[in-house]
Amino acid sequence: MNEREFSKKTIEILREVRKRQPLVHHITNFVVMNSTANVTLAIGASPIMAHAHEEMEAMSAFTGVLNLNIGTLTPYWIDSMIMAGKAAGKRGIPIVLDPVGSGATPLRTEAAKRILAEVPITVIRGNASEVLSLFTKEEEIKIRGVDSLETVDAVRHGAHLLAAELKKVIAITGEIDFVTNGDKSIEVHNGHPMLGRVTGTGCAATTAISCFCAVESDPLVATAAALGYYGLAGEEAAKASNGPGSFQVALYDALYNLSEKTMMEKLCIKPVQ
Amino acid sequence: MNEREFSKKTIEILREVRKRQPLVHHITNFVVMNSTANVTLAIGASPIMAHAHEEMEAMSAFTGVLNLNIGTLTPYWIDSMIMAGKAAGKRGIPIVLDPVGSGATPLRTEAAKRILAEVPITVIRGNASEVLSLFTKEEEIKIRGVDSLETVDAVRHGAHLLAAELKKVIAITGEIDFVTNGDKSIEVHNGHPMLGRVTGTGCAATTAISCFCAVESDPLVATAAALGYYGLAGEEAAKASNGPGSFQVALYDALYNLSEKTMMEKLCIKPVQ
Amino acid sequence: MNEREFSKKTIEILREVRKRQPLVHHITNFVVMNSTANVTLAIGASPIMAHAHEEMEAMSAFTGVLNLNIGTLTPYWIDSMIMAGKAAGKRGIPIVLDPVGSGATPLRTEAAKRILAEVPITVIRGNASEVLSLFTKEEEIKIRGVDSLETVDAVRHGAHLLAAELKKVIAITGEIDFVTNGDKSIEVHNGHPMLGRVTGTGCAATTAISCFCAVESDPLVATAAALGYYGLAGEEAAKASNGPGSFQVALYDALYNLSEKTMMEKLCIKPVQ
Numbered sequence: 001m002n003e004r005e006f007s008k009k010t011i012e013i014l015r016e017v018r019k020r021q022p023l024v025h026h027i028t029n030f031v032v033m034n035s036t037a038n039v040t041l042a043i044g045a046s047p048i049m050a051h052a053h054e055e056m057e058a059m060s061a062f063t064g065v066l067n068l069n070i071g072t073l074t075p076y077w078i079d080s081m082i083m084a085g086k087a088a089g090k091r092g093i094p095i096v097l098d099p100v101g102s103g104a105t106p107l108r109t110e111a112a113k114r115i116l117a118e119v120p121i122t123v124i125r126g127n128a129s130e131v132l133s134l135f136t137k138e139e140e141i142k143i144r145g146v147d148s149l150e151t152v153d154a155v156r157h158g159a160h161l162l163a164a165e166l167k168k169v170i171a172i173t174g175e176i177d178f179v180t181n182g183d184k185s186i187e188v189h190n191g192h193p194m195l196g197r198v199t200g201t202g203c204a205a206t207t208a209i210s211c212f213c214a215v216e217s218d219p220l221v222a223t224a225a226a227l228g229y230y231g232l233a234g235e236e237a238a239k240a241s242n243g244p245g246s247f248q249v250a251l252y253d254a255l256y257n258l259s260e261k262t263m264m265e266k267l268c269i270k271p272v273q
Numbered sequence: 274m275n276e277r278e279f280s281k282k283t284i285e286i287l288r289e290v291r292k293r294q295p296l297v298h299h300i301t302n303f304v305v306m307n308s309t310a311n312v313t314l315a316i317g318a319s320p321i322m323a324h325a326h327e328e329m330e331a332m333s334a335f336t337g338v339l340n341l342n343i344g345t346l347t348p349y350w351i352d353s354m355i356m357a358g359k360a361a362g363k364r365g366i367p368i369v370l371d372p373v374g375s376g377a378t379p380l381r382t383e384a385a386k387r388i389l390a391e392v393p394i395t396v397i398r399g400n401a402s403e404v405l406s407l408f409t410k411e412e413e414i415k416i417r418g419v420d421s422l423e424t425v426d427a428v429r430h431g432a433h434l435l436a437a438e439l440k441k442v443i444a445i446t447g448e449i450d451f452v453t454n455g456d457k458s459i460e461v462h463n464g465h466p467m468l469g470r471v472t473g474t475g476c477a478a479t480t481a482i483s484c485f486c487a488v489e490s491d492p493l494v495a496t497a498a499a500l501g502y503y504g505l506a507g508e509e510a511a512k513a514s515n516g517p518g519s520f521q522v523a524l525y526d527a528l529y530n531l532s533e534k535t536m537m538e539k540l541c542i543k544p545v546q
Numbered sequence: 547m548n549e550r551e552f553s554k555k556t557i558e559i560l561r562e563v564r565k566r567q568p569l570v571h572h573i574t575n576f577v578v579m580n581s582t583a584n585v586t587l588a589i590g591a592s593p594i595m596a597h598a599h600e601e602m603e604a605m606s607a608f609t610g611v612l613n614l615n616i617g618t619l620t621p622y623w624i625d626s627m628i629m630a631g632k633a634a635g636k637r638g639i640p641i642v643l644d645p646v647g648s649g650a651t652p653l654r655t656e657a658a659k660r661i662l663a664e665v666p667i668t669v670i671r672g673n674a675s676e677v678l679s680l681f682t683k684e685e686e687i688k689i690r691g692v693d694s695l696e697t698v699d700a701v702r703h704g705a706h707l708l709a710a711e712l713k714k715v716i717a718i719t720g721e722i723d724f725v726t727n728g729d730k731s732i733e734v735h736n737g738h739p740m741l742g743r744v745t746g747t748g749c750a751a752t753t754a755i756s757c758f759c760a761v762e763s764d765p766l767v768a769t770a771a772a773l774g775y776y777g778l779a780g781e782e783a784a785k786a787s788n789g790p791g792s793f794q795v796a797l798y799d800a801l802y803n804l805s806e807k808t809m810m811e812k813l814c815i816k817p818v819q
Contacts (some may be wrong), residue, residue, distance in 0.1 A: 031579045031595050033304045033345075037472035042517050047472060048374070052347045058378040072579075074598045101594070105604040197802065199583035199593060243799025244588050249422050253516025256470065306618075310745035315790050320745060321647070322577050325620045328651040335650070524790025529562045529743065 001221070006186075010225035011260050012214045018044035022064025022163040022214035023090075024054055024207065027051050027081050029071030029100065032200030034250075036067075041202040042255035051080040060087035062139040064214035068119075069203055070111050071100035078111045085119030094122040094213040098206040100139030102126065103133025116166070122219045125206045128155045135162055157255035160185065169219045171227060178272075179224045186224040189268035197244040198251070205230050208255075228269040233258055235266070274494070279542035284533045285497035286489045287397025291317035295487035297480065298361075300324050300354050302344030302373065308521075309340075312477040315528035318484040324353040326368030333360035337487035341392075342476055343384050344373035348375075351384045358392030367395040367486040371479040375399065376406025389439070395492045396451070398444040398479045401428045408435055433458065442492045444500060446478055450499045453543075459497040462541035463504030470517040471524070478503050481528075501542040506531055547767070552815035554769035559762045564590035568610025568760035570753065571634075573597050573627050575617030575646065578746030581794075583612075584752040588801035591757040597626040606633035610760035614665075615749055616657050617646035624657045631665040632666030640668040640759040644752040648672065649679025662712070668765045671717040671752045673684045674701045681708055706731065715765045717773065719751055723819075725770045726777075732770040735814035736777030743790040744797070751776050754801075779804055781812070 001009065024040050026033070026049045033049050040047035050059055053076075066088040066134070068081045088095050095130060097119075099112035115121065124131065135158050156178050163170040164182025171179045177188035195201040208226040216222035236258065237250035274282065297313050299306070299322045300498050305324050313320035323332055326349075333339070339361040341354045351513050370392075372385035385407060388394065397404065429451050436443040437455025444452045450461035468474040481499040490496035509531065510523035547555065570586050572579070572595045579595050585595035596605055599622075606612070612634040614627045634641050643665075645658035660682060660774035661667065670677065681704050702724050709716040710728025717725045741747040754772040762768035782804065783796035 029595070030303055030576055031583050031593075034307055034472060034580055037304050038517065038521075041470050041472060047304075048304070048377075049345050050374075050378075051345065052380055053379040054348070055346075055380040058380070063376070072595050072597065073601075075600070101596075104594075105596075106602040106603070107598055149549075151745040188648075197587050199580060199587055227681070243802040245586065245795035245798025248584075248798075249518035249522055249795055252521075253514075253519030256516040256518075303576055305579055307745060310577050311790065311794075314745060320577075321577070321650075323647075323651075324618065325653055327621070328619075328653040331651040331653070332715035340614030471788050522795055524809050525794075526787075529789040529791075 001271065003268065003270050006224065006228065007264050009221060009265040010229050010267055010269065011263050013212050013222060013225050014229060016215040017121065017211050020215055021046050023048055023062055023210065024065050024067055024210050024214065025050065025059050025063040025084065026067045026069070027077065027084055027166065028067065028203065030070035032073060032203040035200045036204050036207045038252055039207050039255060040211060042252045043208060043211045045214065051077055053080060053083055056080060056083035057205045059084065060091055060093060063088070063093060065210045066093055066095045067207060067210040068095065068104065068115060069098040069100055069206065070108055073107060073111055078114065081115055082118050085115065089120040094219060095119060096123045096125065096206055096210045096213060097121045098203055099124065099126050099130045099134065100203065102130045111131050121168055122213060123169040123171065123209055123223050125173060125209055127202065128172050128174060131155065131159055131170060131172050169223050171209065171223050173227065177227045177231070179220060179227065181220040185272040186219060186220065187270050187272055188224055188227040188231060189270070190228050190235060192234040192238045194238045194244065194247045196232045205236045224269050228267045229258065229263065232266055233262065236262070274544065276541065276543050280293070280537050280540040282494060283502050283540055283542065284536050286485050286495060286498050290484050291489040292318050293488055295484065296321055296335055297338050297340055297344070297483050297487065298323065298332050298336040298357065299340045300350065300357055301340065301342035301476065302329060304344060305476040308473045309477050309480045311525055312480050314529060315525045316481060316484045317382060318487065318520060318531050324350055326353060326356055329353060329356035330360045332357065333364055333366060336361070338483045339366055339368045340480060341368065341388060342371040342373055342479065343375065343381055346380060346384055347451065351387065354388055355391050357414055358388065359451065362393040367492060368392060369396045369398065369479055369483045369486060370394045371476055372397065372399050372403045372407065375403045391402045395486060396442040396444065396482055396496050398446060398482055400475065401447060404428065404432055404443060404445050408541070430491065435475055442496050444482065444496050446475065446500065452493060452500065454493040455464040457493060458545040459493065460543050460545055461497055461500040461504060462526040463501050463508060463541070464510045467511045467517065467520045468507045471521045497542050501540045502531065502536065505536065505539055509535070547817065549814065549816050552770065552774065553810050553813040555767060556775050556813055557809050558564050558813065559758050559768060559771050560775060562761040563757050566761055568593050569594055569608055570611050570613055570756050570760065571605050571609040571630065572613045572615070573623065573630055574613065574615035574749060577617060578749040581746045582750050582753045584798055585753050585801060586757060588798045589754060591755045591760065596629060599626060599629055602626060602629035602635045605630065606637055606639060609634070609639060611756045612639055612641045613753060613756040614641065614661060615644040615646055615752065615763055616654055617641065617749065618647065618760065619657055621647065624660065627661055628664050631661065635666040636638040640765060641665060642669045642671065642752055642759060643667045643758045644714060644749055645676045645680065646668065646749065648676045656678050661764065667714055668757055668759060669715040669717065671719060671755055673748065674718055675699065677705055677716060677718050678751055715769050717755065717769050719748065723773045723777070724729050725773065726768040727765060730766060732766065733816050733818055734770055734773040734777060735816070736774050736781060738780040738784045740784045740790065740793045741780045744794045770815050773811045775809065778809065782808070
């Protein structure tokens with residue numbers, strides 16, 4: 001797909017989300033439960049937040065996608081994610097993982113790796129250091145051969161290798177987002193620095209990916225399209241606001257109101273050659 | 274009471290809430306703790322969120338109403354609700370139950386039924402499917418005789434039977450809200466579709482009922498008045514906003530600012546003949 | 547320092563926060579996790595919310611300040627606070643305590659006292675009744691000799707004694723904030739009544755203190771400066787808003803946008819003679 005085709009596809013997926021209103025089961029952190037639920041609704045899907053072990057199996061019977069997020073983690077919640085993930089996996093429901101803080105503490109890194117080992121994750125979305133923390137020693141050595149671990153190219157190269165090995169989609173978000181399935185890669189140039197001054201906007205980007213994965217069968221395309229749409233909403237919100245408080249409000253409004261015309265003109269999703 | 278009398282009564286109850294500023298003890302879900310606390314404050318009451326078993330008895334000594342909500346439930350929280358509910362019951366404190374997701378998973382349905390069996394609930398507020406899930410097999414058979422379970426009239430008929438049997442007030446919210454104590458029934462025509470695009474607005478409607486029940490001894494009247502006032506605030510918020518983000522902000526402002534003149538003109542609370 | 551020097555110092559500390567962007571580790575209540583994270587970001591620092599026992603030690607390796615808040619408390623969370631507090635104490639990281647609801651229930655009061663006994667707290671911020679609840683019987687008797695416990699002067703006198711005894715800074719916030727280290731005392735005259743109509747604004751004042759303590763070595767000065775800046779943002783937000791919903795939005799914007807000119811003109815932080 002070229003840039004124009006990606007824009008068209010993004011519009012098509014968003015229409016489909018609004019038509020089917022899939023249920024997005026979140027097991028997520030306490031900080032962003034409210035904001036990710038609101039983002040889900042603004043996009044046009046339906047949020048359900050639930051983590052009790054007793055209902056993880058039952059939830060999978062009527063959810064369209066499972067969104068896992070390891071912020072404010074405790075062991076009970078890791079088990080919730082594993083249970084929900086296995087139940088979703090059995091039913092072929094897509095699963096999106098946000099490894100918040102992986103790499104910062106052993107609890108987070110080990111939780112992210114355990115979830116990856118035990119649950120058939122479809123998409124991983126993190127910042128560069130979170131994605132880096134998921135690499136095996138061998139991958140680190142391979143990419144160290146290419147370049148320093150610190151450079152963008154090296155992290156992208158590592159993500160490419162990891163995505164190919166794990167057969168998953170990996171998205172590294174930042175000034176320019178990079179999405180890869182280990183075969184094809186895509187860059188998303190939409191977004192705005194104000195997203196960094198509001199809590200949970202990374203988690204909400206993952207929520208957008210989940211909403212799109214619930215209705216689009218190619219997770220590479222769904223992920224890139226979701227990040228383009230979400231980033232563009234951030235650009236529009238920045239124009240309509242005057243600080244982080246009004247920016248967050250305008251972000252929900254923009255996700256809800258973004259016109260297809262604006263998307264055709266301003267989405268910037270491009271294949272990496 | 275006729276429509277005009279209901280409007281006057283609503284104004285009177287709201288004045289009383291603001292004068293007495295009752296403490297509203299919430300045991301509620303993680304998604305809406307912040308927003309229901311803010312709604313409590315906008316209405317003019319005081320929120321306290323607490324769920325530790327060690328302080329459920331102590332809390333009942335100074336709360337004006339207990340608000341129970343079973344979203345993001347785990348067994349620990351069910352026990353918190355039972356403990357707080359029994360303590361409140363002993364002191365004659367009104368208790369309002371929001372059976373979020375009852376009917377969706379066995380954990381939720383059983384928790385709602387257990388709370389109803391062990392705690393002297395005053396008011397139940399849910400959507401049609403949540404209220405339906407609380408019916409006994411016998412009630413379901415009775416109303417099935419009347420009509421299909423799916424129709425509004427059948428659900429209302431069932432709620433009427435259930436309210437009479439349990440001696441509670443039941444409110445089914447939707448496009449038109451229906452409130453019954455098993456003897457008299459009331460319709461509330463206020464509200465706005467944008468309430469469905471913001472998370473926790475149903476839970477916050479329950480919070481409004483709790484605030485009103487803390488100062489008004491007739492829970493049927495308190496419930497209908499609260500839903501009218503809350504729904505009208507939603508109507509005013511929709512006029513002052515441009516999407517779900519600004520709608521939520523405008524909703525808090527409207528709850529705080531709604532004038533008695535606007536309430537006299539636009540509240541639409543009517544007895545069902 | 548005189549009033550003008552306090553204004554200059556506040557500007558200097560805020561610049562330093564924005565330059566160093568310290569990580570503020572919060573162990574706080576469910577109601578305010580989102581709003582205190584957003585206040586941290588609006589001020590220019592970085593929030594991390596974490597409470598798992600397994601990562602309390604690890605977190606202390608890269609945090610600039612620890613913010614403890616006992617709302618929505620359970621025993622597990624008390625232990626989290628003790629663990630994190632001990633780890634922070636070993637590294638000389640400042641620790642700020644918000645004893646939410648201390649005095650209201652034995653669980654809260656005992657938790658606040660246990661944390662004070664086991665953790666080297668730097669600053670305590672509460673309202674008058676919360677601070678009162680931390681006094682020992684002996685202090686209560688001493689200040690009872692002076693005046694009734696209910697009067698502002700008596701509470702201030704008690705706080706002064708307690709701060710001297712514990713070698714901590716104590717801030718009592720209210721219409722006029724009072725900050726003391728048991729030797730010097732400061733009054734902060736900034737603030738606005740609308741702060742009382744939004745949930746978590748007291749908790750967020752504590753967050754502001756934490757952000758300032760992360761970069762300023764004198765906690766008395768850091769606390770007074772933070773309360774002045776935060777209160778002034780409240781004043782500016784009140785001008786730009788129309789109720790509690792828009793006030794909260796405007797508060798985040800004002801914390802982010804407050805100019806040094808406005809701070810020089812309107813901050814009102816004064817030594818108590």
